[in-house]
Amino acid sequence: xxxxxxTLTFFSTSAFAVNCLRxxxxxxxxxxxxxxxxxxxxxxxxxYRTMLVxxxxxxxxxxxxxxxxxxxxxxxxxxxxxxxxxxxxxxxxVATDFDWEGRWWNTSVSNMSGGTIQFSRxxxxxxxxxxxxWSGLNKDEFTAEARKIYGMALVERIADTSNCRLLFxxxxxxxxxxxxxxxxxxxxxxxxxxxxxxxxMRSDTDPRPKAxxxxxxxxxxxxxxxxxxxxxxxxxxxxxxxxxxxxYQDDIDNIGATVVxxxxxxxxxxQTAIVMYTKSDIWAARVAPDKNGKxxxxxxxxxxxDLRTMPRTIAGWKLRFMDK
Numbered sequence: 335x336x337x338x339x340x341t342l343t344f345f346s347t348s349a350f351a352v353n354c355l356r357x358x359x360x361x362x363x364x365x366x367x368x369x370x371x372x373x374x375x376x377x378x379x380x381x382y383r384t385m386l387v388x389x390x391x392x393x394x395x396x397x398x399x400x401x402x403x404x405x406x407x408x409x410x411x412x413x414x415x416x417x418x419x420x421x422x423x424x425x426x427x428v429a430t431d432f433d434w435e436g437r438w439w440n441t442s443v444s445n446m447s448g449g450t451i452q453f454s455r456x457x458x459x460x461x462x463x464x465x466x467x468w469s470g471l472n473k474d475e476f477t478a479e480a481r482k483i484y485g486m487a488l489v490e491r492i493a494d495t496s497n498c499r500l501l502f503x504x505x506x507x508x509x510x511x512x513x514x515x516x517x518x519x520x521x522x523x524x525x526x527x528x529x530x531x532x533x534x535m536r537s538d539t540d541p542r543p544k545a546x547x548x549x550x551x552x553x554x555x556x557x558x559x560x561x562x563x564x565x566x567x568x569x570x571x572x573x574x575x576x577x578x579x580x581x582y583q584d585d586i587d588n589i590g591a592t593v594v595x596x597x598x599x600x601x602x603x604x605q606t607a608i609v610m611y612t613k614s615d616i617w618a619a620r621v622a623p624d625k626n627g628k629x630x631x632x633x634x635x636x637x638x639x640d641l642r643t644m645p646r647t648i649a650g651w652k653l654r655f656m657d658k
Contacts, residue, residue, distance in 0.1 A: 351379040361406065361414070368411055369519035370499065374418035377501065377513045381425055389427065397424050422503070423484035426511075430485045432504035434461045440512075442532030445545045446470055446578035446598060449530060451502075451512070461487055463500075469527030470578040471600030495520065500530060510534040527579070527599045550577055552594050552609060558616070562609070565616055566634050573620060576607040583608070587645045591617075595651065604629060608651045619648050621655045631656050 352375050354366035365371045385394045401421040408414045434456040440449035447469040455462045465476040476495075480487035480502060489500035498520040503511040514520065514530050524530075535541050543549070547570075548559040563570045573596075580596035590612055597606040607620040617635045624630045631652065633639055644652075 351376045361408070364411065364414060369497070370515065371411065371414055371418070373499070373515040373518040374415065374422070378418060378422055378425070380513075381422055381503075385425055385427070394425060401425070419486070419488070420484050422501070423486055426486075426503050427506065428485040429504045429506045429508075432485070434487065434504075436536045437538060438510055438534035438536050439540050439542070440467075440530075440532040440534050441542055443469075443529070444578070445550055446575060447527060448540065449528070449532065449534075451510075451534060458482070463487075463489060463502075465530060467525065467528040467530055469525060469600075470598040470605075472525030472528055474525050474528065508536065525600075545574055545577070547574060547577070547609070550574070550580065552577065552580060552596070553611075558611060561636075562611075562616055562618070565636060566618060569620065569632060569634070572622070573607050573609070573618070576605055576620060576622075583647070583651075585610070586647045586650065589645075591645075591647070593647055603655060606655060608648055610645060610647055617645055617648055619644070619652060621652075629656060 352362050352365050352372070354362075354372070357363045357366045365375050382394070382398055398421075401417070401424060405414065405417045405421070408417050434453040436453060438451045438453065440451075443449060449465070449467040452464040453461050454464070459482050461480050461482065463476075463478050463480050465478070467474055476492050478489045478492045478500070480489045480500070482488075485504065487502040487504075489498075489502075492498045492500070496519075497515075499515045501513045503513070505511060511533055512531055516524065516529065516531070546559065547553050547562065548556055553559040553562065566573065576598055577596040578598045579602075580594055583593040583595045585591040585593050591610050592612075593608065593610045595606070595608050605622050608618065610617040615636045617637075619634070620632045621629055622632075631641075633641055633644060633648075635644065637643065
């Protein structure tokens with residue numbers, strides 16, 4: 335009960351993003367009328383809530399209260415902006431002696447999606463960033479100079495974009511947390527399904543564990559995942575590589591089956607698959623181009639691979655790609 339009361343006390347403070355529909359003070363109205371300050375306010379709120387859980391809650395709350403009191407002394411946009419950067423750095427407990435050089439991988443993104451940041455030419459006040467993001471076949475690259483500020487790194491301009499900012503926060507764990515203002519006034523045209531925000535780890539190669547249909551939650555049972563591996567053989571990895579986007583689909587056969595449809599962004603009509611299973615049986619199909627670019631259907635079932643006996647659910651799915 336004491337822990338609950340303590341937690342409620344922390345969350346009853348004003349450490350939430352400003353509600354611009356109810357802004358009532360000069361400070362709140364200034365933040366709400368400036369997209370950059372509004373983004374920083376939202377970012378601070380996210381970081382504060384996260385650090386309450388991950389850090390020493392009392393210490394985090396005290397740091398925030400001291401910072402909030404100092405923020406009240408600001409009367410200009412520039413002062414408020416500097417205060418937010420200083421506050422975010424303090425609440426995040428950044429690693430001030432951080433080694434920026436190297437390649438960093440986004441570990442927060444989905445299967446067949448990703449992002450890397452190459453930091454180079456790190457100097458006292460700046461560091462160069464080369465950013466690559468992708469989701470399926472959709473991809474893009476950006477290069478920018480980041481200014482070091484309060485132990486963090488801030489990109490204030492990305493070439494060929496409008497008003498886009500990136501904030502890199504180095505953690506003592508060795509990770510970097512990246513926040514962008516993509517949801518605010520940023521004119522950054524990102525590939526569908528790709529994003530820069532997330533938690534990055536330094537590595538020469540992708541540090542994420544190799545995905546499986548079990549880790550992706552296509553299957554909830556290890557035994558079912560193993561049965562599927564045996565059923566489809568070498569095609570197992572091809573199904574995993576198709577699961578860039580995956581959603582539940584209706585079982586129109588009404589047999590109580592779980593149905594998962596999946597595809598690759600940027601090739602949704604050419605690289606797609608479906609998996610359907612009950613407690614006792616599995617049906618699956620995959621569409622992909624052959625070496626000549628012609629779409630080929632691969633079908634598997636624990637009841638036999640005769641296309642004439644495939645469930646209506648999979649037959650209807652197949653019509654969208656093969657029988658036009």
